[in-house]
Amino acid sequence: MSSVDRRLLMDRSVAGRRAVTVPEPDVPLTPLPDASLLRDDLQLPEVTEGEVVRYFSLLSQLNFSIDTQYYPLGSCTMKYNPKLNDEMASLPGFSEIHPLQRDHTVQGALQILHELQDMLGEITGLPSVSVDPLAGAQGEFAGLLIARAFHEDRDEGEQRNVALIPDSAHGTNPASAAMAGLEVVTVPSDEHGNVSVEDLRNLADKRTAVFMLTIPNTVGLFEPNILEITKIIHDAGGLVYADGANLNALLGLAKLGYLGFDIAHSNLHKTFSTPHGGGGPGSGPVLVTDELAKYLPTPVVGEVDGKFSLVSPERTVGRLNGFQGSFGIVVRAYTYIRLMGLEGIKAIARNAIINANYIQSQLKDDFDVAYDRYCMHETVMSARRQKANGVSALDVAKRLIDYGIHPPTMYFPLIVPEALMIEPTETESKETLDAFIAVMKTIAAEAQESPELLHSAPHHAANTRLDEATAARKPILRGSDEAAD
Ligand SMILES: Cc1ncc(COP(=O)(O)O)c(C=O)c1O
Known part of the structure; x- marks a missing residue:
C-alpha cells in the first residue's frame, strides 16, 4: 500500500x-440468539x-483498472464500457424482476432478450440464437452438443466423433470438445500463421464432426482461406464452428454465416462492452443457421403477435443453467448495440484494427512480430530478441507496471515464443497509443543497456516481483501471514 x-x-x-x-x-x-451460536473470542x-x-x-x-489506467490486455479485451450500460441494467424494471415471474408480467425483459437474439443474428449472419450460455466456454459446449445432435439425427453420431482444431485456437476450444465427448485432432498452422489447408484436407474425412476455428485466430490474424476451408469441411460432411468470442474486428465488416460457418458463439462480455475478467459474470450466446435452430439450448424467446414467451426448441440439447442466461449482461449488450447503431458498430471494428496495426508498425523495429503482416484487433509480438540478452516477456510485462500500464497477455498463444499479445481496443486515443509505444521503446532500450533493471521490476508497485506459483497455490487471503492450504 x-x-x-x-x-x-x-x-x-x-x-x-x-x-x-x-x-x-x-x-x-431484541434478544440475542442462543449463546451457543455466539462467539466470544x-x-x-x-x-x-x-x-x-x-x-x-x-x-x-x-486495483489496476480500465477506469484508471491503460490496459492493453490481449485476448481478454479490456475495452471501455460505457457507464450508460450499467445505468440501464440497474433500472428497477430490469434489476428487480425475478426469472420465475410469469411471461405476461415481464414482457419488456423478454422483448429485450428477443431483440438481442435478432441483433446478434443480424451481426453474425447466423440467424438463430440462444443467449442462455453463461460464458464463452459454455457457448462452445452448447455449440458442440448441437453438432453432435445434428450428426446423431443423420445416424452418423457414432462415426463422426472428431473435432479438428488448429494449433492457434483458444485453449477452451479443445477443452470444450473433449467435454462434449469428441476426440480432438490438432491442425497445424502454416508459415504465415494461417491454418495449413493441405493438412486440413488430409485430416477432414467421415470421422469429422466439426472443425472449430477461432476467428480472428489467437495470433490476431484473419483466416484468408476461410471459404476454401469451410468448403473442405462441408464436402467431408462436417460442420464448421466459429469461436467468435471476440468479434471486435469483424463487427459490421464480415458475417460468420456468409463465410460458411454453421455454429458460433460470441462473448457479450468482450465485444459488447461488459467488463471481461475478474471472474464473471459472463454471457456466451450460441448462434446457428436456421437448419440447426431446433437444437438450440432451452429456453429461447419467441414472439407471436407482439407477445413474447420462453420456448423450448423442438430437439433442444437441453438446459445449460437455471434460468435465462446472464440477464444484466444482455441488457448491457442491448444498450451498447442500440447506442452504436450500424455505423457505430463498423467504426468499432475499423478503429480496433487500425489501433492494433498502428502499434505493430511502430514497435516492429524494437520487438519481433509473430507474423509480419496486417493484424486484426490485436498484435502478437515477441520478446525473443530481448531473450537473447537474458530479458524475458515476463520482465518486459513487469516493467510496464512501473510506467503505469497494465501488462499485455504473455506467453499466449503457445505457438509464439516469448509472446506479448497486445490488444489496444478501439476507444483509445492516438495520444494514449503513442505514450504506450514510447514506453515500450524505452523498455526495449533498457533491455539492452540494463537488463537487471527489468529482472527485478516492478520497482514502483505496492508489491514487487512475487513468487507467482506460490502466490497462486498458497494465496494469503486472510490479511495475516498465514497462507491458505
Ligand atoms: C477466443 C476465445 N474463445 C473463448 C473464450 C472463453 O470465454 P469464457 O472465458 O467466457 O469462457 C475466450 C476467453 O476470453 C476467448 O478469448
Missing part, C-alpha cells in the same frame, strides 16, 4: 477506539471511522 502505511487494519488496532458510537436505543431490545480491529475509510480507499486504489 503506497509509501503511506502498509500495516493491516488489525495491526492498527488500539483498545477502546471505535468507528461509530451508537446512541442508547429507545426501542425494545471474535477479534475485530478497534479503529476510528476515518482509519477504516482511509484503509479501504487505499486498498481499492491498488
